[in-house]
Structures are given as C-alpha cells and as structure tokens.
Amino acid sequence: MLILGLESSCDETGVALIDDKKGLLAHAVHTQIDMHKLYGGVVPELASRDHIRRVIPLVEQVLKEAGKTKADLDAIAVTQGPGLAGALLVGVSVAHALAYALDIPVIGIHHMEGHLLANLLADPAPEFPFIALLVSGGHTQIMKVTKFGEYELLGDTLDDAVGEAFDKTAQLLGMAYPGGPAVSALADKGQSGAIELPRPMLHSGNLDMSFSGLKTAVLNAVNKAEDPNDETFRQNLARAFVDAVVDVLAAKVVKAMKTHHMKTLVVAGGVSANKQLRNRLVFEMRKRGMEVFFPPIKLCTDNGAMIATAGLERVKHMSEEEIAQHFKNLKFGVKPRWRLKDAAGDIRS
Ligand code: KG4
Ligand code: ZN
Numbered sequence: 001m002l003i004l005g006l007e008s009s010c011d012e013t014g015v016a017l018i019d020d021k022k023g024l025l026a027h028a029v030h031t032q033i034d035m036h037k038l039y040g041g042v043v044p045e046l047a048s049r050d051h052i053r054r055v056i057p058l059v060e061q062v063l064k065e066a067g068k069t070k071a072d073l074d075a076i077a078v079t080q081g082p083g084l085a086g087a088l089l090v091g092v093s094v095a096h097a098l099a100y101a102l103d104i105p106v107i108g109i110h111h112m113e114g115h116l117l118a119n120l121l122a123d124p125a126p127e128f129p130f131i132a133l134l135v136s137g138g139h140t141q142i143m144k145v146t147k148f149g150e151y152e153l154l155g156d157t158l159d160d161a162v163g164e165a166f167d168k169t170a171q172l173l174g175m176a177y178p179g180g181p182a183v184s185a186l187a188d189k190g191q192s193g194a195i196e197l198p199r200p201m202l203h204s205g206n207l208d209m210s211f212s213g214l215k216t217a218v219l220n221a222v223n224k225a226e227d228p229n230d231e232t233f234r235q236n237l238a239r240a241f242v243d244a245v246v247d248v249l250a251a252k253v254v255k256a257m258k259t260h261h262m263k264t265l266v267v268a269g270g271v272s273a274n275k276q277l278r279n280r281l282v283f284e285m286r287k288r289g290m291e292v293f294f295p296p297i298k299l300c301t302d303n304g305a306m307i308a309t310a311g312l313e314r315v316k317h318m319s320e321e322e323i324a325q326h327f328k329n330l331k332f333g334v335k336p337r338w339r340l341k342d343a344a345g346d347i348r349s
Helices: 033-037 044-066 085-102 111-121 162-172 180-189 212-224 231-259 275-287 304-316 320-328 340-348
Strands: 002-007 012-019 023-031 075-081 106-110 130-135 140-147 150-156 264-268 291-293
Touching: 002 044, 002 085, 002 304, 012 044, 012 304, 023 044, 023 304, 033 044, 044 085, 075 085, 075 111, 075 304, 085 106, 106 111, 106 304, 106 340, 111 130, 111 140, 111 264, 111 304, 111 340, 130 231, 140 231, 150 231, 150 340, 162 180, 162 212, 162 231, 180 231, 180 275, 212 231, 231 275, 264 275, 275 291
Parallel strands: 002 075, 075 106, 130 264, 264 291
Antiparallel strands: 002 012, 012 023, 130 140, 140 150
C-alpha cells in the first residue's frame, strides 16, 4: 500500500510517500521561515498563498524521487487540523481533488498525532504503551498513550506553548523567528546559574505547566540589564531560560511516568529537536532504568512523513468495513481547533 502524506497546517509545506512494506520512500519540505522572518512570526495569508505555490511541485518531486506515479497511490493522508484555517484548506483541497480524480480515499490526520507517530520512523521505534511529551510551537502536552489511537491528556500548558516561549525569548534576545534553535545554540555558550529564572508550576502537584511567566521574567531581566546586548549576558540569559524549561519538562514527565507506572517516554514536536532537552531526558530516564525515544532530527519539526505515517497506521488499524464506512461519511473540511482525543474518537467511530 502506497500513501501520500500532505502537511500544510502552518509555515511548512511537507509532502511524503510511505509504503507499508518498504517504509518511507521519499519526503520533501519547503519551509516559509525566510518569508515570515520579516514580520517576526507567521502571517497566515502569506502562508496559505505559499502553500498553494509549493504543494503540487512537491508532490511531483517526491513521486519522481520514489519512481512512482499518481496512479500508484492507494490513499492520501492530509493534516486536517489543528492549525491555520487557510493553510489547512490548501492541503485538504489538494488532497480531496487528487483523491477524487484518482478514486482513492482521503484520511484526515490530527497534526499532533502526526508528530507523535513520527517516532515510528526512528530505529528502533518505541512500543506501546508509553508517556508522550508533545512540545511544539502550539502545544505542550503530556499524554498517556496505551495503544494506537488511545490518547489520555494528563497535563497541558495553561498559557504559552514551550516552542512559543522559545520564540518569544529569541525575539527578546534580538534573534529572528522562529528562534528555538538559535536560543539553544546561544544557551550552549552560557553558564548555568549565572542568572536565576523561575520554574513555573514545578511544585504544582499536577502535570500542568505554564510558560508565560518565564517569558515575562526574561523580559524583566532584559529591561534590568546594564547592557542587554552584552554577549555574555545574552548567553547566560539564554542558558537560564533553557535550564528553567528543561527542569520543568523533566520533572513533569518523571512524575507522569512514576504515577502511571510507565517505562517508556516518547517525545515529539518541534522542540523535541532541542539538544539540551534531549540530553536531560536521556539522563533522567537512564538513571531510572527507563527509555526515551525521539523522532529523527529532520522529522521533529513539521513535515509530510509524519502525516503519511499516521495515515498508514490509521489504515492498518481499521477493518475493511470501518474503512468503507469512514470513507462513505467523509466530508470536506478543516478543523483549525481540534483536540487529539476527539480525533482518536473519529478514527474509531
Ligand atoms: O512542531 P513545529 O515544527 O510546529 C508546530 O507544530 O508548532 O514546532 C515549531 C517550534 C518553534 O517554536 C521552534 O522554535 C521550535 O519548535 N524549535 C525548537 C528547536 N527546533 C524547533 N525549540 C528549541 N530548540 C530547537 N532545537
Ligand atoms: Zn507541528
């Protein structure tokens, strides 16, 4: 079975081809970062227009790379939500138009399920059940994943997502959008403990988190600094920010693992590319005889391979009757706000 995956929920157009026996055959991503950089963040209308320009050439590119044609496709998996409505509409429209022309099904994928299942493309891949830490520009969630499609939300951010906090910190330190990797690189040169920042909700007793106070603390430190452009100050502040984020995330996942008697942690989303977070989680898990999995670095941020993988898993877990029923009820539409729990419900119904 050959599945085409399309991702266009934000500022990356991602396209991939996955085969149920041979795995990932080809994938390509076009990032709009350079375009949005000028504005300090994603401009939704520009994002939609750029997806329109990129998506078909990228489909043709991956088909060519894999030595396949459209006629070889068995299904199309597309990000249906959550994300920017106009951007999502591009991928979903293309998916439905192609599927209609080829007389094949469309599978609507939840973006965060895609991120989570990108881990299945790692070698070795994790096995269910596990605790998942989803850390992206829009989400910071801890989930209990008992099996495919069964996602229980254990903890969430009450305000900013961790990726968003990275991006805002980057802006305060005078660095361009999206800024996560730049803050991480700057932090590498800083000294831990030189500047103290709060660890919001570290002792809240639950698995919820909050990052907007941390961002304000970074802003206050910049405002109070004698010379906010001093390189050592910037490095130490970036270090303090990363240390605070990593401390909170590590403490929350360890608590989740212990409470739910889990031995496996799976990390996903753009921030799972972060070196300091990876190192710390590996350390914490090893110390406790637990395991941690991350997606391959290139598949941490938005891409089509994760959507193709989620589509393939979806099909694998459906009976023929369920597939027929699902496709009979298929409606065109996007879901800019969509909870993963509801998406899992959609799969099984
Ligand atoms: O998953 P993603 O590509 O898009 C969303 O679904 O939001 O995540 C993008 C986020 C951005 O906030 C970006 O700054 C952050 O992931 N990010 C990182 C790193 N790479 C990407 N944050 C910290 N360290 C990184 N290496
Ligand atoms: Zn994402």
